[in-house]
Amino acid sequence: MIDEKFDAIVVGAGPSGNAAALVMAREGLNVLQIERGEYSGSKNVQGAILYADALEQIIPDFREDAPLERHVIEQRMWTMDDRSHTGMHYRSDDFNEDKPNRYTILRAQFDKWFSAKVREAGALLLCETTVTELVRDLKGKVIGVQTDRQGAPIMADIVVLAEGVNGLVGQRSGLREEVSPDSVALAVKEMHFLPREVVEARFNLKGNEGVVIEAMGTITKGMTGTGFLYTNEESISVGIGCIVSDMTESEVTPYELLDAFKKHPSIRPLLEGSECKEYAAHLIPEGGYNAIPKLHGDGWLVVGDAGQFVNAVHREGSNLAMTTGRLAAETVIELHRKREEMSEANLKRYLARLEDTFVMKDLKKYKGIPALLHGNKGNFFGTYPQLISQAMQTWFRVDGVDKKSKEKAIMKNFRETRTLRGMLGDAFKLARAWR
Amino acid sequence: MNEMTTIQTAKVEEKLYQNRYLVDAGRPHIRVKPHEVPSAGLLAMIHLCPAGCYSVAESGQVELAADGCLECGTCRIVTKGTGEIEWNYPRGGFGVLYKFG
Ligand SMILES: Cc1cc2nc3c(=O)[nH]c(=O)nc-3n(C[C@H](O)[C@H](O)[C@H](O)COP(=O)(O)OP(=O)(O)OC[C@H]3O[C@@H](n4cnc5c(N)ncnc54)[C@H](O)[C@@H]3O)c2cc1C
Numbered sequence: 331m332i333d334e335k336f337d338a339i340v341v342g343a344g345p346s347g348n349a350a351a352l353v354m355a356r357e358g359l360n361v362l363q364i365e366r367g368e369y370s371g372s373k374n375v376q377g378a379i380l381y382a383d384a385l386e387q388i389i390p391d392f393r394e395d396a397p398l399e400r401h402v403i404e405q406r407m408w409t410m411d412d413r414s415h416t417g418m419h420y421r422s423d424d425f426n427e428d429k430p431n432r433y434t435i436l437r438a439q440f441d442k443w444f445s446a447k448v449r450e451a452g453a454l455l456l457c458e459t460t461v462t463e464l465v466r467d468l469k470g471k472v473i474g475v476q477t478d479r480q481g482a483p484i485m486a487d488i489v490v491l492a493e494g495v496n497g498l499v500g501q502r503s504g505l506r507e508e509v510s511p512d513s514v515a516l517a518v519k520e521m522h523f524l525p526r527e528v529v530e531a532r533f534n535l536k537g538n539e540g541v542v543i544e545a546m547g548t549i550t551k552g553m554t555g556t557g558f559l560y561t562n563e564e565s566i567s568v569g570i571g572c573i574v575s576d577m578t579e580s581e582v583t584p585y586e587l588l589d590a591f592k593k594h595p596s597i598r599p600l601l602e603g604s605e606c607k608e609y610a611a612h613l614i615p616e617g618g619y620n621a622i623p624k625l626h627g628d629g630w631l632v633v634g635d636a637g638q639f640v641n642a643v644h645r646e647g648s649n650l651a652m653t654t655g656r657l658a659a660e661t662v663i664e665l666h667r668k669r670e671e672m673s674e675a676n677l678k679r680y681l682a683r684l685e686d687t688f689v690m691k692d693l694k695k696y697k698g699i700p701a702l703l704h705g706n707k708g709n710f711f712g713t714y715p716q717l718i719s720q721a722m723q724t725w726f727r728v729d730g731v732d733k734k735s736k737e738k739a740i741m742k743n744f745r746e747t748r749t750l751r752g753m754l755g756d757a758f759k760l761a762r763a764w765r
Numbered sequence: 766m767n768e769m770t771t772i773q774t775a776k777v778e779e780k781l782y783q784n785r786y787l788v789d790a791g792r793p794h795i796r797v798k799p800h801e802v803p804s805a806g807l808l809a810m811i812h813l814c815p816a817g818c819y820s821v822a823e824s825g826q827v828e829l830a831a832d833g834c835l836e837c838g839t840c841r842i843v844t845k846g847t848g849e850i851e852w853n854y855p856r857g858g859f860g861v862l863y864k865f866g
Pocket residue numbers: 341342343344345346347348364365366367370371373374375376377378379380381459460461462492493494495498499517518519569571612613614633634635636639640645646647648649651
């Protein structure tokens with residue numbers, strides 16, 4: 331039993347909780363972190379691309395010992411129909427820099443490493459322990475947590491909820507609504523192992539260079555979603571995710587979607603001969619700015635996926651998680667130093683800090699995108715990918731038809747399938763949502 | 766029909782076989798409450814659950830075997846309106862253990 335009172339309790343040891351706990355502990359706060367898994371990372375799933383900047387702000391020399399797989403030098407964006415992909419690739423030797431900007435990682439290993447840093451900074455970590463509820467005083471202020479271990483509640487001045495997308499503690503304590511099926515995606519993912527040389531030859535890589543592929547189109551069978559394939563040192567992460575409400579209406583299972591993606595003629599050769607060693611599933615909050623719940627109150631703050639901090643358009647989540655964790659920690663440190671109360675009014679400074687960063691700026695910029703894609707999913711994830719593929723094929727196939735007639739045929743196909751007005755409308759809506 | 770439009774039925778058991786679990790024997794963390802007729806959401810879990818934990822009995826009720834559960838929370842979110850299932854995380858330390866994540 332723990333009867334000491336902490337300056338802060340952090341619920342969860344993913345990137346948001348690890349960032350928050352580390353920053354607070356390093357500044358001398360007495361921090362307890364509680365994680366339900368056997369170790370930090372044992373419950374966590376990601377693609378996974380790590381964006382260096384957010385981590386660098388917390389651990390500047392992370393490159394020295396963090397378990398990084400490959401630094402990303404090439405990004406492939408694919409629009410797919412059933413038999414083809416149309417790609418936009420960007421590869422640059424500039425990404426072979428001293429301090430690369432993006433890396434592929436394996437979350438179970440990365441989180442474990444991050445967690446060791448948190449403990450080195452002086453935080454106490456309690457694993458294999460699930461927080462079951464928040465403890466409040468008579469005025470409703472959060473003053474601690476109850477766990478599934480026997481014993482009295484554990485007390486603290488502030489509870490930072492870094493509990494991830496399901497956010498059971500916050501929901502059951504009435505801090506926020508349950509997430510809705512149309513604002514989360516269900517993603518399934520497999521880990522495919524191949525010898526290092528095979529990965530490098532197949533993707534045209536040297537040393538620790540890496541390639542990532544993001545794909546959309548008929549692979550999601552008309553549902554709002556995307557597929558991905560990332561190169562790791564000796565493995566490939568491959569996965570696909572769709573909005574849960576779309577999947578509810580369809581008949582297809584998530585693993586059938588994944589298997590079909592893996593069998594796609596553009597993907598299959600990349601995985602040829604590999605051995606699958608893990609199958610994982612996880613939700614991704616994709617509701618964007620409009621889905622952000624209340625983030626602070628008397629004695630509590632919310633960070634990371636629990637606060638819906640994911641930029642689905644750019645597939646960024648872990649960096650928003652680390653940044654929100656750090657900003658929450660900085661807010662708490664400031665109040666702690668000034669001996670000010672962890673009240674709702676004082677904790678509002680966390681929101682002000684958030685507004686100043688890319689986190690809120692980006693989420694605001696794209697606030698119209700989730701509804702737009704979802705409302706037009708048949709077009710964006712079915713009709714357009716097919717039309718694009720047909721246009722490409724008409725254009726590239728040399729068959730005696732003159733180019734002018736080919737142009738006409740392409741335009742006619744677009745117009746007949748989607749009407750000029752429909753296309754202009756979609757372009758307009760997309761441009762407006764993108765602003 | 767070409768190969769891509771007919772999706773072969775994948776065996777989810779084979780996928781789950783790759784994973785590590787620590788099963789809390791006799792203490793399932795998710796329970797389907799007794800019901801006469803399942804809601805559309807609960808029925809959808811039969812295809813929606815990424816671990817294939819849900820099935821329908823001959824009598825029409827939805828059943829659950831949570832051993833292979835990946836703890837994604839999808840079934841919890843889909844049935845939140847009807848309250849047909851009782852969902853908790855496994856006890857600390859139990860459940861799926863990702864080696865790679
Ligand atoms: C398939 C997939 C691909 C992704 N790809 C990318 C990508 O390439 N790049 C990127 O930046 N982001 C990506 N994301 C998003 C990213 O994974 C998340 O945004 C990020 O993990 C959020 O971090 P977090 O700390 O808030 O939550 P989590 O990582 O989910 O951590 C929450 C932690 O809290 C613990 N916990 C929960 N409840 C309790 C409780 N009651 N008691 C104790 N412990 C508890 C959990 O066990 C877990 O360790 C991806 C997500 C998925 C699912």
